[in-house]
Amino acid sequence: xxxxxxxxLMRDPNLLPSEKQVLLSDIASQAAAMDLPCYIVGGFVRxxxxxxxxxDLDIIVxxxxxxxxxxxxxxxxxxxxxxxxFHTAIWHLPNSSDTLxxxxxxxxxxxRPGALPTVIPSTIDDDLHRRDFxxxxxxxxxxxxxxxxxxxxxxxxxxxxxxxxxxxxxRSFVDDPTRIFRAIRYEARYSFNLxxxxxxxxxxxxxxxxxxxxxxxxxxxxxxxxxxxxxxxMILRLGEFGVFKKIHPKLPLFNADYSDFLEMDPTLDIxxxxxxxxxxxxxxxxxxxxxxxxxxxLYFTTDQTYSIWAVSQLxxxxxxxxxxxxxxxxxxxxxxxxxxxxVVYLVTREDAxxxxxxxWRHVKPHTTGDDLKARGLEPGPRFGEILHxxxxxxxxxxxxxxxxENDFLNxxxxxxxxx
Ligand code: ATP
Numbered sequence: 001x002x003x004x005x006x007x008x009l010m011r012d013p014n015l016l017p018s019e020k021q022v023l024l025s026d027i028a029s030q031a032a033a034m035d036l037p038c039y040i041v042g043g044f045v046r047x048x049x050x051x052x053x054x055x056d057l058d059i060i061v062x063x064x065x066x067x068x069x070x071x072x073x074x075x076x077x078x079x080x081x082x083x084x085x086f087h088t089a090i091w092h093l094p095n096s097s098d099t100l101x102x103x104x105x106x107x108x109x110x111x112r113p114g115a116l117p118t119v120i121p122s123t124i125d126d127d128l129h130r131r132d133f134x135x136x137x138x139x140x141x142x143x144x145x146x147x148x149x150x151x152x153x154x155x156x157x158x159x160x161x162x163x164x165x166x167x168x169x170x171r172s173f174v175d176d177p178t179r180i181f182r183a184i185r186y187e188a189r190y191s192f193n194l195x196x197x198x199x200x201x202x203x204x205x206x207x208x209x210x211x212x213x214x215x216x217x218x219x220x221x222x223x224x225x226x227x228x229x230x231x232x233x234m235i236l237r238l239g240e241f242g243v244f245k246k247i248h249p250k251l252p253l254f255n256a257d258y259s260d261f262l263e264m265d266p267t268l269d270i271x272x273x274x275x276x277x278x279x280x281x282x283x284x285x286x287x288x289x290x291x292x293x294x295x296x297x298l299y300f301t302t303d304q305t306y307s308i309w310a311v312s313q314l315x316x317x318x319x320x321x322x323x324x325x326x327x328x329x330x331x332x333x334x335x336x337x338x339x340x341x342x343v344v345y346l347v348t349r350e351d352a353x354x355x356x357x358x359x360w361r362h363v364k365p366h367t368t369g370d371d372l373k374a375r376g377l378e379p380g381p382r383f384g385e386i387l388h389x390x391x392x393x394x395x396x397x398x399x400x401x402x403x404x405e406n407d408f409l410n411x412x413x414x415x416x417x418x419x
């Protein structure tokens with residue numbers, strides 16, 4: 001692409017918000033003042049060339065990114081988090097919650113497949129050659145007069161035009177099989193294809209490295225997939241490639257019937273996480289020990305594993321609860337995470353679950369502990385029992401206003417309640 005055309009894209013506020021354009025020119029002028037070759041890389045360049053809106057800026061310098069970050073903070077404010085080992089810094093922008101990655105151009109070597117690479121500072125050309133796919137291996141230089149020069153040593157532009165995901169070398173997936181997850185994510189997101197040689201490289205040799213990947217890295221890639229619009233298509237494709245058994249021998253295929261459930265109902269007031277819903281749908285039919293073991297492998301928090309387990313338990317106990325009174329439902333469901341209940345509702349359409357989520361869980365009696373004290377009762381376990389009985393009466397329709405509640409309370413205190 002010609003420099004003028006690229007500049008036009010970079011100045012289009014529909015693609016790059018104006019405040020980001022200002023930020024970019026601030027960075028560019030500071031880099032020029034320090035005589036530091038400076039580039040935007042990766043997803044920004046790819047999406048800009050696709051005329052998609054861009055937001056995240058990854059900045060690379062041929063030189064010391066930490067020193068560059070310190071000079072930006074001195075001139076424009078904000079704060080810096082340093083990662084000395086990787087020669088990178090995160091700039092927390094002034095008066096904003098936004099951050100920006102500042103990276104020293106580097107070269108990487110893999111001591112063993114699946115491990116994190118060893119990093120040494122190098123040139124932008126080496127840096128582009130360490131990347132995952134050609135479409136992610138382009139840079140735009142921004143310092144001084146170079147502003148708007150495209151670097152495309154691996155013909156990423158041509159692959160973007162042809163809609164192809166292509167690795168940079170035949171050992172790419174063996175060095176780092178998280179790239180298989182990434183390839184599938186881009187393939188579905190942009191409706192691209194894996195270039196035929198790249199497709200062939202998703203082979204047993206590469207898949208056999210997946211067990212060596214840390215749970216954290218696999219989990220990160222799966223989370224990124226579940227945050228995508230077309231996540232179900234991506235996760236089904238990963239299954240077709242035989243990736244799951246390599247992650248954990250008991251990890252099942254994702255049930256395609258559940259794909260639509262990944263869109264959360266925004267009207268329900270439940271703290272929702274699309275990724276946690278996805279893991280619930282995926283794992284809910286497994287045994288308790290399988291859920292625990294996969295939870296460990298994928299680095300779930302205790303709460304996440306518990307909420308997945310709760311889905312499986314509730315789904316199994318549903319036949320025993322069906323036909324129960326609202327109070328029985330409520331007391332059985334109340335201790336479980338709301339999201340777990342919602343997911344069981346999605347897959348079973350049991351109306352009582354929705355009634356619990358939207359109505360029953362909010363039902364509370366008017367009577368309080370203080371009222372009972374005022375009636376001369378000594379505080380103790382009986383307090384809880386009485387309040388529980390009154391709430392059950394509300395839930396089951398035996399009481400529907402304050403007077404009836406009062407009568408009901410009197411009947412309990414006089415020992416006449418049937419509950
Ligand atoms: P998106 O966030 O839209 O998926 P991105 O390109 O911003 O795309 P990041 O995960 O932020 O993706 O990674 C930034 C860049 O780092 C990528 O464009 C790619 O060049 C490189 N990269 C990321 N992960 C890997 C990897 N596993 N191997 C090689 N390069 C990678």
